[in-house]
Amino acid sequence: MPGSRTNRLVVAAVAALGLVATGAFVGTASAGEGTIRSVGVPANDTAKGLVYDGLQRRPAGPCGAGLLEVKGTSPIMCTHGPDTAPAGLSVKTSVPALAGTTGTAAAAAAQTLAVCEGDGTSGRRVEVLYIHGTTSRYSQYLETFRTLAEGVDTIFNESAKETGGERHVRYVTETVNGACRPVVRDVKIADAALNANDWAPLLNAVKAAGYNRTDRKYLQFVDANVYCGIGGLAGDTRKSDANRSNTGPEYARADNGCWSAGVAAHELGHTLGAVNNNAPNASGYGHCTDEWDVMCYKDGDNVVIRTVCTNRSHDDRLDCNHDDYYHTNPPAGSYLAQYYNVADNLFLIKGGGSNPPPPDSNLARSATASASFTSAWESVAAINDGIDPSSSNDTVNPRWGTWPNSGQQWAELTWSANVSLRRAQVYLFDDNQGIDLPSSWKLQYWTGSAYADVPGTYPVAANTYNTVTFTAVSTTRLRVVLQSNGTNSVGLLEVKAYAS
Structure with missing residues (x-):
C-alpha cells in the first residue's frame, strides 16, 4: 500500500480466507499481514492490531466460507476481520484530539451536519459511541468524535454527488449551539472487556448497556489499543429492503490509534454492505481492486490492484467508477441495478440531487x-x-x-x-x-x-x-x-x- 496515505484503511491478513478454506499452506505473509497458519484463522500480530482471538471460520455457518464469525455473541455476528493501521497511524499510539475541537462553544458552533432528518432518534440510525473503561476522555474528545462522524458523512455524500445523487448518514442527532450534530454516547464498560484481545467481551458489554437496537448501526470509537479497526459485514447480495445490511444491531469499531474519518468510513461501509464478493471488481475478501477508493486495496498475494481512478484524492471517496457497491442511479442491466447497492441502504438519507458528475468523471x-x-x-x-x-x-x-x-x-x-x-x-x-x-x-x-x-x-x-x-x-x-x-x-x- 502507498506509504503516504494518512486516512487510508489498509486491511490485512484476510487474504488467507480463500486459501485456508482449501487447506492450502501459507507461510509468512507480506509486510503488515502477520504470519498465517495453514488451518483456522491467521495468527495474531498485536503490534499491528491483527487480533484474531475470538474469531472462527465456519464455512457451514451463517457467515459462509468468505467471512469470520465473532464467537460468543448472540445473534451470530460476521466480520471481514481486523485491519492494520494506515500509514501515519499506529495501533499503540493514541490519536490526539483534532485542533480546534476541545469542546468549546466556538468549536461546536463551527461544525454542523449538512442534512438532518426528523426528530433525530426515530427509525434506522447510525449511533456514535465513545467506549472507555475506568479512564474517560469524553470531554477532551467529544468534538473530535463529532467532527470525525461528520467527515464520514462528507465521504458518503461527496461520493453520491459523483453519480448525480445525494446521500447522508442518518445519525442519531441533537442540537448543539443551534447546529445539528451527531450525538456521541458516553459508554463506560469494564477495563477487562475494553482491553480484551477479543471483540466479543466489548460487544457484549455494550449490548448490556442497552446499545443493541435492531434499528441501529453503532459506530464505536474505542479508547483501547487492541485493533485499528474491525467491522461487521453481512455478505448479503440480495437487492431488497430485506437485505441483512439494512438491519441492526451492527457494529463498526475504531480504536484510539486509528481515530480518523477514513477508517470510520471504511468500517461503517462494511456494516452497510460493502463490498460483496460477487461485485465486478471484488477482491474476494470483502474489498475491491480498482483504486483509488476507500474500500479498495491489495488484500491478497493473488489480487491485482488497478489504478482506474487516477485522481489520488478519490482515496477519500467511495466506489471508483461506481460499479462495485455505490451508485445513486445505476444504469439498467448493470451489476448494481441487479444486486445490493450500498446507496440503497436504509440507514442513509436519500436525495435525487441535481449535481452533475465532476468533469474528470468517466x-x-x-x-x-x-x-x-x-x-x-x-x-x-x-x-x-x-x-x-x-x-x-x-x-x-x-x-x-x-x-x-x-x-x-x-x-x-x-x-x-x-x-x-x-x-x-x-x-x-x-x-x-x-x-x-x-x-x-x-x-x-x-x-x-x-x-x-x-x-x-x-x-x-x-x-x-x-x-x-x-x-x-x-x-x-x-x-x-x-x-x-x-x-x-x-x-x-x-x-x-x-x-x-
Missing part, C-alpha cells in the same frame, strides 16, 4: 455499449468496463473485436439522457494476428436525427490511450468509427468519455 461507465459486429468470443461490453489495458494485446481482460469482418466498423456508447462531452480516450486493439490497428478512426455524435462527425485530431497509436479533445457536444450517443487497414479486422479495449 461518463462512459454509465453508458450502454453496442457495435456493428462483435466476434462470438469477444464482448462489446468490454469497451466501457473501466479496466485499463496493459497493452493493445491485453490477453487477460475482455476485448471487443470484429474478426473476420474488415472495412468500416463501429462501437457506440448510449446514455439514457443527454450528456455534455468534450474529450474522449480510445485504447485500440491489436493482437498481431487477425486484428490490427485501424488505418484511421473518428468520433461521431447523435444530433437527435442523424450522426455528425466530431472535428479533431485522431492519433493512431498502440499500447496507450489515444486522446481527442473537441468543442463540447450534448448527445445521448457517441460512436467510435474505425476503418481497417485492408483485410485485417479492428477492435477496442476501452473507451472513456469526459465532460472536460
Whole structure:
C-alpha cells in the first residue's frame, strides 16, 4: 500500500480466507499481514492490531466460507476481520484530539451536519459511541468524535454527488449551539472487556448497556489499543429492503490509534454492505481492486490492484467508477441495478440531487455499449468496463473485436439522457494476428436525427490511450468509427468519455 496515505484503511491478513478454506499452506505473509497458519484463522500480530482471538471460520455457518464469525455473541455476528493501521497511524499510539475541537462553544458552533432528518432518534440510525473503561476522555474528545462522524458523512455524500445523487448518514442527532450534530454516547464498560484481545467481551458489554437496537448501526470509537479497526459485514447480495445490511444491531469499531474519518468510513461501509464478493471488481475478501477508493486495496498475494481512478484524492471517496457497491442511479442491466447497492441502504438519507458528475468523471461507465459486429468470443461490453489495458494485446481482460469482418466498423456508447462531452480516450486493439490497428478512426455524435462527425485530431497509436479533445457536444450517443487497414479486422479495449 502507498506509504503516504494518512486516512487510508489498509486491511490485512484476510487474504488467507480463500486459501485456508482449501487447506492450502501459507507461510509468512507480506509486510503488515502477520504470519498465517495453514488451518483456522491467521495468527495474531498485536503490534499491528491483527487480533484474531475470538474469531472462527465456519464455512457451514451463517457467515459462509468468505467471512469470520465473532464467537460468543448472540445473534451470530460476521466480520471481514481486523485491519492494520494506515500509514501515519499506529495501533499503540493514541490519536490526539483534532485542533480546534476541545469542546468549546466556538468549536461546536463551527461544525454542523449538512442534512438532518426528523426528530433525530426515530427509525434506522447510525449511533456514535465513545467506549472507555475506568479512564474517560469524553470531554477532551467529544468534538473530535463529532467532527470525525461528520467527515464520514462528507465521504458518503461527496461520493453520491459523483453519480448525480445525494446521500447522508442518518445519525442519531441533537442540537448543539443551534447546529445539528451527531450525538456521541458516553459508554463506560469494564477495563477487562475494553482491553480484551477479543471483540466479543466489548460487544457484549455494550449490548448490556442497552446499545443493541435492531434499528441501529453503532459506530464505536474505542479508547483501547487492541485493533485499528474491525467491522461487521453481512455478505448479503440480495437487492431488497430485506437485505441483512439494512438491519441492526451492527457494529463498526475504531480504536484510539486509528481515530480518523477514513477508517470510520471504511468500517461503517462494511456494516452497510460493502463490498460483496460477487461485485465486478471484488477482491474476494470483502474489498475491491480498482483504486483509488476507500474500500479498495491489495488484500491478497493473488489480487491485482488497478489504478482506474487516477485522481489520488478519490482515496477519500467511495466506489471508483461506481460499479462495485455505490451508485445513486445505476444504469439498467448493470451489476448494481441487479444486486445490493450500498446507496440503497436504509440507514442513509436519500436525495435525487441535481449535481452533475465532476468533469474528470468517466461518463462512459454509465453508458450502454453496442457495435456493428462483435466476434462470438469477444464482448462489446468490454469497451466501457473501466479496466485499463496493459497493452493493445491485453490477453487477460475482455476485448471487443470484429474478426473476420474488415472495412468500416463501429462501437457506440448510449446514455439514457443527454450528456455534455468534450474529450474522449480510445485504447485500440491489436493482437498481431487477425486484428490490427485501424488505418484511421473518428468520433461521431447523435444530433437527435442523424450522426455528425466530431472535428479533431485522431492519433493512431498502440499500447496507450489515444486522446481527442473537441468543442463540447450534448448527445445521448457517441460512436467510435474505425476503418481497417485492408483485410485485417479492428477492435477496442476501452473507451472513456469526459465532460472536460
